Amino acid sequence: MSWKDAAEPVLTRMPTVRRPEGHVPFKRKIAWTAAILMVYFFLTNINPFGLAAGQSSDFFGQFRSILAGEHGSLLQVGIGPIVTASIVLQLLGGANLLGLDTNDPRDQVLYQGLQKLLVIIVTAMTAAPMVFTGGFLPVDTAVANALGVSTFLVQLIIFAQVFVGGVLILFMDEIVSKWGVGSGVGLFIIAAVSQQIVGGFFSWSALGQVGFFAGWYGILFGDLTIGSVFTPDGLQSLLFEPGNLLALFTTVFIFVVVVYAESVRVEIPLSHARVKGARGRFPVKLIYASVLPMILVRALQANVQFLGQILNRTWQGMPTWLGIYGDQGQPVSGFFYYVNPIQQPQQWMWFLGEASAEPWMIAIRIAIDLTFMIVGGAIFAIFWVETTGMGPEATAKQIQNSGMQIPGFRRNPQVVEKVMERYIPQVTIIGGALVGLLAVMANMLGTVGGVSGTGLLLAVSITYKLYEEIAEEQLMEMHPMMRQMFGE
Numbered sequence: 001m002s003w004k005d006a007a008e009p010v011l012t013r014m015p016t017v018r019r020p021e022g023h024v025p026f027k028r029k030i031a032w033t034a035a036i037l038m039v040y041f042f043l044t045n046i047n048p049f050g051l052a053a054g055q056s057s058d059f060f061g062q063f064r065s066i067l068a069g070e071h072g073s074l075l076q077v078g079i080g081p082i083v084t085a086s087i088v089l090q091l092l093g094g095a096n097l098l099g100l101d102t103n104d105p106r107d108q109v110l111y112q113g114l115q116k117l118l119v120i121i122v123t124a125m126t127a128a129p130m131v132f133t134g135g136f137l138p139v140d141t142a143v144a145n146a147l148g149v150s151t152f153l154v155q156l157i158i159f160a161q162v163f164v165g166g167v168l169i170l171f172m173d174e175i176v177s178k179w180g181v182g183s184g185v186g187l188f189i190i191a192a193v194s195q196q197i198v199g200g201f202f203s204w205s206a207l208g209q210v211g212f213f214a215g216w217y218g219i220l221f222g223d224l225t226i227g228s229v230f231t232p233d234g235l236q237s238l239l240f241e242p243g244n245l246l247a248l249f250t251t252v253f254i255f256v257v258v259v260y261a262e263s264v265r266v267e268i269p270l271s272h273a274r275v276k277g278a279r280g281r282f283p284v285k286l287i288y289a290s291v292l293p294m295i296l297v298r299a300l301q302a303n304v305q306f307l308g309q310i311l312n313r314t315w316q317g318m319p320t321w322l323g324i325y326g327d328q329g330q331p332v333s334g335f336f337y338y339v340n341p342i343q344q345p346q347q348w349m350w351f352l353g354e355a356s357a358e359p360w361m362i363a364i365r366i367a368i369d370l371t372f373m374i375v376g377g378a379i380f381a382i383f384w385v386e387t388t389g390m391g392p393e394a395t396a397k398q399i400q401n402s403g404m405q406i407p408g409f410r411r412n413p414q415v416v417e418k419v420m421e422r423y424i425p426q427v428t429i430i431g432g433a434l435v436g437l438l439a440v441m442a443n444m445l446g447t448v449g450g451v452s453g454t455g456l457l458l459a460v461s462i463t464y465k466l467y468e469e470i471a472e473e474q475l476m477e478m479h480p481m482m483r484q485m486f487g488e
Helices: 003-011 026-044 059-067 080-094 105-132 141-147 151-179 184-202 212-220 232-240 245-263 293-314 359-387 392-401 413-421 424-445 453-478 481-485
Strands: 265-272 279-285 331-333
Touching: 003 105, 026 151, 026 184, 026 453, 059 184, 059 293, 059 453, 080 105, 080 151, 080 293, 080 359, 105 151, 105 293, 141 151, 151 184, 184 212, 184 453, 245 424, 245 453, 279 424, 293 359, 293 424, 293 453, 359 424, 392 413, 392 424, 413 424, 424 453
Parallel strands: none
Antiparallel strands: 265 279
16 A cells, blocks of 8 residues: 555545636736635735734744745745645655655646645754744733733744734645635735835834935935045945945846846757647746745745754753854854855845955855855756646647647657757756756845845846736737637
8 A cells, every 4th residue: 555545535525616617708817816815815904813913023034035925924934835845756756765756637636735734844954943942922911911821821822813814825725726816925025025125125114223215315415425436435435335336337227137047048949730820939947847846945044044943042051052142142153154145245245344254264155155055046947847747748748648749750749759858858947957046145245125136036037027918818808719829
């Protein structure tokens, strides 16, 4: 008896969002997407009952752009459990330990049920340390005293609320994927990053700092003085305070590079096997696997740092080689320091006077971050392509089933697969490594609103793909015959 037979009664009974039985009109998809987006913003503004206001530390603050949650809200864990579950399943699937064939309908149901069960388990495992280890989500003792119960019971209530919020975002993602446009994970990342960027441009008082336009207003009208731009202090202020020209340049540069990279592609010509004159092209983009594998890489780093935070708070005799934590709750030396990604210029530009580590320590940290992002981006891009049906074999079958063929080659899936193998694996590795390099560079230079480089990359790329998907939906809405060609 295999594990599939034993787990099937549980996995097939996992709650799920019903798929639409027929074609969903474009306007209804937009309505579902907008409704879920409103629910997301609503949940990010609800604080759990019993939580002490203004006394918690947000460790995930540096990863909020990609985890798409809000600290101190019902969506405290964000999409972190979904991403972590995807990492585990991709690693297990890549090692062929699951024994699941995604082309088999039965195995597809088991895979989806396993992923959902794993997300629920990871949600509980993520929320529990945040509530019970203290500091992340502290209890309001006044609430416990008013109810006449122990603080532990209030902690259980907070845990239940955060857990429910994590489960809700799972089903919100499923609703968007089945009834809306794009994916819920991408939609939530766009919402979180856009909120930070808009605040970085227009806020007049954000976390004690003014936004970009407010900063320049103060410079031009004398409310803020930066001294002469020809002095080191004046140039430093102009680049990093409050006008932050370097952040503006990085934001625009990343936007332009990602849009350009999305348009760079190798187009393989196709022709219809039966309809003469019907031709097309299969595009192999430079960022073939998209930037979504970067979520997996950064989420893995976030989980490592989260483990370090938990050990620091609960293990009094933690060895110094593992990590020494400063007053701000961040590692300043040891293993957890070196594997902590650079998040802003102040963490490595020692001439700003804020980088407390030695230059050689900062250099090692940057080298580790670059290596992890470039190599990890390439590896996870390969896993992403293989598990999402974008590999050479799956692509060849799709072209064969659509009735298309490559001119000059026999109409055979194996022949088409060999042609695809000339492009897809190489482009996947190059694109994944390029995205990893851009993410580190954007983090090191800083962006408007304090958005992480990975978050900005994700937001721009996902928005671009969402635009393409909306255009495709409109095309199929105008020409219903197109839906038959795309197999809908």
